[in-house]
Amino acid sequence: GAGVSQSPSNKVTEKGKDVELRCDPISGHTALYWYRQSLGQGLEFLIYFQGNSAPDKSGLPSDRFSAERTGGSVSTLTIQRTQQEDSAVYLCASSLVSGSGELFFGEGSRLTVL
Amino acid sequence: EDKVVQSPLSLVVHEGDTVTLNCSYEVTNFRSLLWYKQEKKAPTFLFMLTSSGIEKKSGRLSSILDKKELFSILNITATQTGDSAVYLCAVVDYGGSQGNLIFGKGTKLSVKP
Numbered sequence: 395g396a397g398v399s400q401s402p403s404n405k406v407t408e409k410g411k412d413v414e415l416r417c418d419p420i421s422g423h424t425a426l427y428w429y430r431q432s433l434g435q436g437l438e439f440l441i442y443f444q445g446n447s448a449p450d451k452s453g454l455p456s457d458r459f460s461a462e463r464t465g466g467s468v469s470t471l472t473i474q475r476t477q478q479e480d481s482a483v484y485l486c487a488s489s490l491v492s493g494s495g496e497l498f499f500g501e502g503s504r505l506t507v508l
Numbered sequence: 509e510d511k512v513v514q515s516p517l518s519l520v521v522h523e524g525d526t527v528t529l530n531c532s533y534e535v536t537n538f539r540s541l542l543w544y545k546q547e548k549k550a551p552t553f554l555f556m557l558t559s560s561g562i563e564k565k566s567g568r569l570s571s572i573l574d575k576k577e578l579f580s581i582l583n584i585t586a587t588q589t590g591d592s593a594v595y596l597c598a599v600v601d602y603g604g605s606q607g608n609l610i611f612g613k614g615t616k617l618s619v620k621p
Contacts (some may be wrong), residue, residue, distance in 0.1 A: 427607055436614050437551075437596065442607025450607055483549060495542045495600040495609055499550040 396420070399498035400486050407476055408508050413472045415503045419488030426463060427497065429485045430455075430469050437485065443469060476507045510535040512599050514612035516601075522620050525587050529615045531597030532547035532579040539582050541573055541610075546614070554582070587619045600604040 396405040407413050417424050428440040439453035443463040454460070458476075463469040473480055483504050487497035512549040515530045531541065538560045544551035555564045557573035557580055564571050568587075573580045584591055601610055 427609070429611075437611045439607070439609075439611070439619065442558070444607070459527055485550070495540050495598060496556060497551075499542075499552070502549040 398486055398488055398498050399501035400484075402430070402503055403501060404506075405505045406506045406508065409478060409491050410475055412474045413473065413476055413505060414455035414472050415473075415484050415486075416498060417468065417469045417471070417486030417488075419469070419486070420490075420498055421467075423490050423498070423503045424466070425491065426490045427487045427489075428461060428469070429487070430504075431485060432482045440471070440484075473505075476505075478507050480508045482506055509612055510599075510601055512597055512610050512612040514595075514597050514615050515611065516615060518618070520618045520620065521549040521587055523588060525619075526585045527587060527617060528578055529582040529584075529595050529597075529617070530579060531582070533597075533599045533610075534578065535599050535601035535610060537602040538575070539602050542598045542600070543571055543580075543582050544596040544598065546596055547592075551596055561585065585615075587617075589619050589621055592617060592619045 401416045424445045426443040429437040429439055430493045441461045442450040460473045483502040485502045487499045489497050512583050514532045518560050521527055530543055530600045540556050542556050543554040545554055555571045560575040568585045581597045597612040
């Protein structure tokens with residue numbers, strides 16, 4: 395497709411389980427961002443990838459969170475030993491050029507931890 | 509610390525009203541300011557502003573940047589219920605954290621019939 399694709403769109407899991415969220419950015423976009431948005435809250439930055447550079451992981455809330463981007467394209471956000479406070483919508487965005495600011499967002503993955 | 513502050517946090521108006529949303533910023537290496545509209549999940553891009561005093565316009569929406577006073581406004585005239593959304597402001601801060609992009613917390617606009 396032409397847009398940013400995220401999967402799954404919804405995920406319900408039990409506390410303590412691991413989850414993987416996937417983001418397929420727009421082809422050719424070198425920059426990829428992950429954000430978290432809790433109900434009624436703003437966007438919380440998690441991690442940023444730019445080409446082959448080391449990612450900016452400064453927003454990851456704990457060492458249970460990790461992300462990788464393979465081949466400069468698809469990215470996976472992994473949350474280990476999920477907690478109820480991890481429940482949120484996880485949004486992925488990509489942009490053609492780093493620092494352009496014009497992000498194209500996916501529809502998000504809604505995570506519910508019971 | 510770099511920051512982007514939006515006001516008001518929420519706003520309720522009636523159809524036909526005109527609204528002004530505010531975004532002020534303090535960043536080290538300003539590059540541009542962007543506005544996004546978020547209705548359900550995915551924010552969609554509205555405007556990018558780089559130069560002071562040049563209005564960007566799209567239909568009933570318009571925006572302008574003041575780089576001296578470090579703020580931007582987003583105006584919506586003749587509001588419609590379809591304008592109900594969260595409006596996000598973001599600043600591109602070269603060399604900054606968060607992938608060079610800092611978001612405000614958003615303004616939630618509710619337009620009542």
